Amino acid sequence: MVFNHIPVMPDEVISSLDIKPEGIYIDCTVGGGGHSRLIAEKLNPEAGGRLIGIDQDESALAAASQKLSDYNAAVTLVHRNFSELGCVVPELGIKYADGILIDLGVSSYQLDTPERGFSYMHDAPLDMRMDKTSELSAYDIVNGWSEADLARILFEYGEERFSKKIAAEIVKRRQEAPVKTTSELVRICRDVIPTKLAATGGNPAKRTFQAIRIAVNKELDVIEPAIDAAIDVLSPGGRLSVITFHSLEDRIVKKCFTGYASGCTCPPDFPVCVCGHKKKVRLLTKKPIVPSEEELRINSRSHSAKLRTVVKL
Numbered sequence: 001m002v003f004n005h006i007p008v009m010p011d012e013v014i015s016s017l018d019i020k021p022e023g024i025y026i027d028c029t030v031g032g033g034g035h036s037r038l039i040a041e042k043l044n045p046e047a048g049g050r051l052i053g054i055d056q057d058e059s060a061l062a063a064a065s066q067k068l069s070d071y072n073a074a075v076t077l078v079h080r081n082f083s084e085l086g087c088v089v090p091e092l093g094i095k096y097a098d099g100i101l102i103d104l105g106v107s108s109y110q111l112d113t114p115e116r117g118f119s120y121m122h123d124a125p126l127d128m129r130m131d132k133t134s135e136l137s138a139y140d141i142v143n144g145w146s147e148a149d150l151a152r153i154l155f156e157y158g159e160e161r162f163s164k165k166i167a168a169e170i171v172k173r174r175q176e177a178p179v180k181t182t183s184e185l186v187r188i189c190r191d192v193i194p195t196k197l198a199a200t201g202g203n204p205a206k207r208t209f210q211a212i213r214i215a216v217n218k219e220l221d222v223i224e225p226a227i228d229a230a231i232d233v234l235s236p237g238g239r240l241s242v243i244t245f246h247s248l249e250d251r252i253v254k255k256c257f258t259g260y261a262s263g264c265t266c267p268p269d270f271p272v273c274v275c276g277h278k279k280k281v282r283l284l285t286k287k288p289i290v291p292s293e294e295e296l297r298i299n300s301r302s303h304s305a306k307l308r309t310v311v312k313l
Contacts, residue, residue, distance in 0.1 A: 006298075007034030008243055008305045012289050013101065014038050016241045016309040022047035023098035026089075026233070028082035028226065030055045031107045033064035039101075040071035049074055052097075054088060056081045056131035060107060081131065083222035086229035096235035102226060105245035106130070106213060118213060120205040123183040128209075128216045138212050142185065143178045147171045157220070157248065158211030165192045166208060185209070210246070220248060227256045231280055234312040239284070241309040250288065250306050257283060257310050281310035 007013070013035055019025065021044035027036045030053035043049030051074055055061050061077050068075045078088055082102060089097070110118045110130065117127030117138060128138040141150070147167045154163035169188050173179055179188070189205040197204075214220060230240045244250040260281045264273045288306035295302050 007038065008103070008299070008302045009289065009291055009295065009307055010035065010038055012307055013241060013243070014042070016284065016289070016307060017099040017101065017239050019043070020098060021049050024048070024050045024052070024094060024096070025099045025101070026052045026054065026085070026097050027101050028054050028085060028230070029103040030064045030077065031060050031103065032109055033067035035101055035103060036064060036075070037067055037071070040068055040074055043071070043074045045074040051075045052088070052092060052094070053077045054080055054082050054085070057107070057110070058132065060109065063109065081222060083226045083229070085226055085233060089233050096238065097233050098235055098238045100230045100234060100238070100240045102230070102241070103243045104219070104223065104249050117182055118209070120182060120186050120203050120209050123181055125181055126179065126185065128213045130217045136216055138216050139180065141212055141215055142170060143174050153215045154208055154211045156211075157214040158207035160207040160211065162193050220252060223249060223252045224256055227253065231260060231312060236312055238312045239309055240281075240312070241307060244306050244308075245304050253308055257281065257308060261310065279313055281312055284309040284311055
């Protein structure tokens with residue numbers, strides 16, 4: 001299948017990174033190479049310009065390799081999770097980066113490839129692994145986790161109000177036979193969620209699929225370590241831009257950025273600072289950038305996207 005991906009907020013992302021032709025940039029979630037290509041176009045490899053593309057999905061890297069083939073002199077692709085950024089950079093002999101992009105969430109390719117099991121729109125085996133070499137799959141969670149743990153992730157990661165009922169129904173069904181496919185999981189959600197609510201809230205399985213996907217890929221667990229590593233890697237004046245696609249991700253990114261942008265945290269009545277906390281970044285924008293009306297019209301998957309950027313001090 002052709003990796004067809006429209007990068008979200010392309011102009012805004014490139015502007016936020018303030019790309020210098022001789023700079024070193026890292027796309028931590030290279031995907032199909034949409035944002036990476038826009039970055040590579042602005043680099044001058046003869047002057048030292050370089051792009052590092054990281055992704056845990058080997059299919060994405062293969063697609064990115066094709067899309068970036070015109071810029072081979074400037075591009076290095078790495079098969080790793082972006083949370084390992086702190087290890088990847090020294091392994092490549094790089095000391096600092098001038099800009100880093102992290103585009104969170106599932107890619108269009110993963111959603112549109114039925115056999116990957118990400119989408120509730122296609123019948124496929126339950127999988128949802130972004131890294132196909134990972135051991136844990138959606139099948140393992142749905143058929144192996146306790147009712148309490150299932151209810152917990154559906155509520156915490158999917159913000160599903162019927163989390164307990166869906167978890168109970170999953171356990172009931174799997175006692176008869178394993179829940180093997182995406183369509184079986186969709187049917188469970190449809191059977192549990194009241195018809196009136198299902199008709200007004202989009203696909204009734206949407207929140208359940210989001211929650212299980214997040215759990216399979218440990219998506220929320222890796223955000224803070226990745227931001228910590230990215231800020232350490234940035235050179236003074238370098239920029240970190242992060243795109244989120246739901247409130248859980250954005251909440252973590254906002255908290256991390258605010259923490260790094262804050263100075264002393266000692267009580268006001270302390271005569272001297274004892275916490276030693278110093279500002280490491282400056283918030284480029286206090287509120288996140290969101291897609292324009294025009295982009296929302298032509299790219300439906302950009303609807304929940306938010307872009308936040310900080311500058312290293």
